[in-house]
Amino acid sequence: MTELIKTIVTSLVDHPEQVVVTEKASGNALTYQLAVHQDDLGKVIGKQGRIAKAIRTVLFAAASHENKRVQLEILE
16 A cells, blocks of 8 residues: 555655655554655645545555555645
8 A cells, every 4th residue: 555655646746755655553444644845745735635635535445455444644
């Protein structure tokens, strides 16, 4: 899942070398924290959060095969 997030986000940003994804597991839930360059934050979130919502939708679909709950946090 970490590689999936990195693949999606690096194609959107201007500074792909600064994309960092960390995973935190707690029971049946996984939380992914995404950190990008400050200039790329708007590109990852998108207008009215549309791109962030689309990334989360892809993650939910990928996690449904593993019966896990997934959450994506975008850090500043």
